[in-house]
Amino acid sequence: MREGQTAVIHRADYRPPAFWIDSVELCFDLDPQKTRVLNRMRLRRNPSMPAEALRLHGEELNLARVLVNGQGASFKLEDSHLVLENLPEGHEPFDLEVFTTCAPAKNTKLMGLYVSNDSFFTQCEAEGFRRITYFLDRPDVMATYSVLIRADKAKYPVLLSNGNLVEQGELDAGRHYARWVDPHRKPSYLFALVAGSLVAREQRITTRGGKDHLLQVYVRPGDLDKTEHAMNSLMASIAWDEARFGLPLDLERFMIVATSDFNMGAMENKGLNIFNTKYVLASQATATDVDYANIESVVGHEYFHNWTGNRVTCRDWFQLSLKEGLTVFRDQEFSQDLAGEPSARAVRRIEDVRVLRTAQFPEDAGPMAHPVRPDQYLEINNFYTVTIYEKGAELVRMMQTLVGREGFARGMKLYFERHDGQAVTCDDFAQAIADANPDSPLARLLPQFKRWYSQAGTPRLSARSRWDAASGTYSLTLSQSCAPTPGQPVKEPFVIPVQLGLLDASGAALSNGLHVLTQESETLTMSGLSSEPVPSILRGFSAPVCLDYPYTDAQLLLLLAHDTDPFNRWEAAQRLALHRALQAVRDSGHVELDAPFIEAMRGVLRHPQLDAAFKELVLTLPSETYIAEQLEVVDPQRIHAVREAMRQQLATALRHDWEWAYEAHHDTGAYRPDPRSTGRRALAGLALTHLCLAARLSGDPVWPGKTLQRFKDAANMTDRFNALSALVTSGHPLAAQALDRFHGQFKDDALVLDKWFALQAGAPDRGGNILPLVKQLMQHPDFNIRNPNRARSLVFSYCSANPGAFHRTDAAGYVFWSDRVIELDAINPQVAARLARALDRWRRLVEPCRSAAREAIARVAAKPDLSNDVREVVTRALA
Ligand code: PHE
Ligand code: ZN
Numbered sequence: 001m002r003e004g005q006t007a008v009i010h011r012a013d014y015r016p017p018a019f020w021i022d023s024v025e026l027c028f029d030l031d032p033q034k035t036r037v038l039n040r041m042r043l044r045r046n047p048s049m050p051a052e053a054l055r056l057h058g059e060e061l062n063l064a065r066v067l068v069n070g071q072g073a074s075f076k077l078e079d080s081h082l083v084l085e086n087l088p089e090g091h092e093p094f095d096l097e098v099f100t101t102c103a104p105a106k107n108t109k110l111m112g113l114y115v116s117n118d119s120f121f122t123q124c125e126a127e128g129f130r131r132i133t134y135f136l137d138r139p140d141v142m143a144t145y146s147v148l149i150r151a152d153k154a155k156y157p158v159l160l161s162n163g164n165l166v167e168q169g170e171l172d173a174g175r176h177y178a179r180w181v182d183p184h185r186k187p188s189y190l191f192a193l194v195a196g197s198l199v200a201r202e203q204r205i206t207t208r209g210g211k212d213h214l215l216q217v218y219v220r221p222g223d224l225d226k227t228e229h230a231m232n233s234l235m236a237s238i239a240w241d242e243a244r245f246g247l248p249l250d251l252e253r254f255m256i257v258a259t260s261d262f263n264m265g266a267m268e269n270k271g272l273n274i275f276n277t278k279y280v281l282a283s284q285a286t287a288t289d290v291d292y293a294n295i296e297s298v299v300g301h302e303y304f305h306n307w308t309g310n311r312v313t314c315r316d317w318f319q320l321s322l323k324e325g326l327t328v329f330r331d332q333e334f335s336q337d338l339a340g341e342p343s344a345r346a347v348r349r350i351e352d353v354r355v356l357r358t359a360q361f362p363e364d365a366g367p368m369a370h371p372v373r374p375d376q377y378l379e380i381n382n383f384y385t386v387t388i389y390e391k392g393a394e395l396v397r398m399m400q401t402l403v404g405r406e407g408f409a410r411g412m413k414l415y416f417e418r419h420d421g422q423a424v425t426c427d428d429f430a431q432a433i434a435d436a437n438p439d440s441p442l443a444r445l446l447p448q449f450k451r452w453y454s455q456a457g458t459p460r461l462s463a464r465s466r467w468d469a470a471s472g473t474y475s476l477t478l479s480q481s482c483a484p485t486p487g488q489p490v491k492e493p494f495v496i497p498v499q500l501g502l503l504d505a506s507g508a509a510l511s512n513g514l515h516v517l518t519q520e521s522e523t524l525t526m527s528g529l530s531s532e533p534v535p536s537i538l539r540g541f542s543a544p545v546c547l548d549y550p551y552t553d554a555q556l557l558l559l560l561a562h563d564t565d566p567f568n569r570w571e572a573a574q575r576l577a578l579h580r581a582l583q584a585v586r587d588s589g590h591v592e593l594d595a596p597f598i599e600a601m602r603g604v605l606r607h608p609q610l611d612a613a614f615k616e617l618v619l620t621l622p623s624e625t626y627i628a629e630q631l632e633v634v635d636p637q638r639i640h641a642v643r644e645a646m647r648q649q650l651a652t653a654l655r656h657d658w659e660w661a662y663e664a665h666h667d668t669g670a671y672r673p674d675p676r677s678t679g680r681r682a683l684a685g686l687a688l689t690h691l692c693l694a695a696r697l698s699g700d701p702v703w704p705g706k707t708l709q710r711f712k713d714a715a716n717m718t719d720r721f722n723a724l725s726a727l728v729t730s731g732h733p734l735a736a737q738a739l740d741r742f743h744g745q746f747k748d749d750a751l752v753l754d755k756w757f758a759l760q761a762g763a764p765d766r767g768g769n770i771l772p773l774v775k776q777l778m779q780h781p782d783f784n785i786r787n788p789n790r791a792r793s794l795v796f797s798y799c800s801a802n803p804g805a806f807h808r809t810d811a812a813g814y815v816f817w818s819d820r821v822i823e824l825d826a827i828n829p830q831v832a833a834r835l836a837r838a839l840d841r842w843r844r845l846v847e848p849c850r851s852a853a854r855e856a857i858a859r860v861a862a863k864p865d866l867s868n869d870v871r872e873v874v875t876r877a878l879a
Helices: 221-226 228-245 289-304 317-339 342-365 386-403 405-419 426-435 441-449 553-562 566-586 595-605 612-619 624-629 636-653 655-665 675-698 702-713 717-729 734-746 750-761 770-778 788-799 812-827 829-839 849-861 868-878
Strands: 019-029 035-045 054-057 062-068 076-078 081-084 094-102 112-116 119-123 142-152 158-161 164-170 175-187 193-196 199-206 212-219 253-259 272-276 460-468 473-481 496-503 509-517 521-526 534-537 546-548
Touching (some): 142 158, 142 193, 158 175, 228 289, 228 317, 253 289, 272 289, 289 317, 289 717, 342 624, 386 426, 386 496, 426 441, 595 636, 595 655, 624 636, 636 675, 675 702, 702 734, 717 750, 770 788, 829 849
Antiparallel strands (some): 019 035, 035 094, 112 119, 199 212, 460 473, 496 509
């Protein structure tokens, strides 16, 4: 192994720590070039472990001093560890003092203590605390923290850490200090410190129990007017967790701080959440409806972690989904509950499932496939995945389905009664939910249900029906299988909750119920029917599986028109479109949409009762990625061409309907990001795109002109951006001036510029024009690859979100990709490794893409000194 390289870590090797750290006193002298950190810990040997040396983690630290009980002590530095062998024997606590320095200004990885816009921030999850000081940097070591921060007062007027502010004051030479004490024990990954020139929106609240709390949202001085929505979302989150799960806010003060340099979305540090600005800042002039919805759910997510993650945390990082799957489930439920009406809830559910199917299903079928509770990793940062998060949330959702909503709330209560203050496992969670519901199918099937945690891969659920007209008997055989994934050649059957309805030939509901499939194959029979029913299988997407049933068009049209389950109604339309797309892809790319399909789409678009938001989802074709997932051999350019041709035909055939849809929905009055007006704006935006597409064929100048006017006059970013996007997507010549104007108008707003970059890099390819444009935009003065949001907006939008443009037969897209992965790896391995995942599914690519992609991955893999992060991704891709 080379220096800095580590070995694969296995879940089975878990051992409790040999020492506990009960309390930590940290003293920071902040300086961008050289920050001094004095760390005084109180430790004791873990009585249940044999005596051994203390091995503290540390990375990129300069060690100045080590004292044990105030005395100089002997120590060794061994590959990223500080090792102390001669510690006091016995089980008495002792003091260990470690003095180190680090260089925050040089920290481009954005892990540990770093500088962004002249302020200090920390990011400790998963293993960033060891870049601040030597420590037992693992989640099962929980300590209380007292933090003294000293810094220049003019440059860093605000000094924050977890917990409560207990003292602050002046020091010599223009410096000042603040002392924070966090009363709650926590693992080191939840530590946070912020120092800088920041301002806060403040809100005092009294919660149900009569306690007063101070809520603060800290941002850079010019951004205060963009914090109202985040604050409202925070208040809604607090109220929701109390109402739905009886979980109160346990802190006097709860702070959110925004930073524009952040690897992920946000971080749930105890009492001091640190957020990517993208998930805090919103004003109607700069943020879209989607941004507003994301802020609501991310603020909720981080807040909900306070119980699911912080009060009860993970024993080790293999249990990551314990907190992430559960907390995503909670934020999804929160967003659904806030949406209110059943139809608005269904829209949220469809959006969540779309994410699962376009991102998680491919992951589960590719080289990085891993169980929700993985068995091994090289770099834990690579396991913050859609599998851990989104599939993990689906497992929790299935548990709720199996025990009922109230039963689930009981299970949560028991989970906290048993485990508050502990670091536990996914098993502990499932056990608590089952034990609180002893008569439920979950309790009965728990060992089998837990295969969802241990087996990777998306199960395939096949359904086959038989109708015996003579006896009026209908039978449905449900069978399950699951393809091998890396390291798991054979899978045992899963517990699959199948919500199942039957409709009669006129579309009337015949039955609805939950069938829990546990065998490889089971047959359900219903008799006394007068005609063959149509099955509505997996209502609400009751399990994260791929459903295979040979639906006819007539059945799908019936479901689209009549199913009482909105999810399956949407799904029926997706299947109608998917069948046609797949047919066309197999038929050398030729598409001609048939009248029944077009009429069905028209029927939805013009439907007098359906919500605009739902219509928008139905009329959006399945994504290129989702279409690709259904194929053995993937030709991304052909898929792109087919989908574009289908859009074009829908645009032309429904032109008058799109005109009507635009006129009927474009005026949403004073801006409010509520479900109803959000849905109307979304449908109006989709209409504009189709009207611009139709105009491209007909040469009609009216709608592009109107779209440009709409772009100029729009009163909010959603309408403005939708108009801009319609011009860009349709490739209209007016797009150029609109893009220029947009840049000029928003050049000082980083988050809006991200949209500007992303829109161009994600636009439909026309004759290979996108890659040269992306390369040109990399030279733009506003581009900066060191800023993760900006890198994502340009490089990721091209490599990971624009398959038709990225998979070029001349391999130039892959060469560009490998250059960027290598470039980013030297700056920020976490971001580089995410980009590296863009070629996960290379094996299914059609030639010559397949060979070219393999070559590009091999080129990255051959680079010496790769980070663990990128090395793990490319090695698995080539394995
Ligand atoms: N724990 C964070 C969340 O999901 C995500 C995160 C992981 C942020 C690692 C930063 C680093 O809420
Ligand atoms: Zn989370």
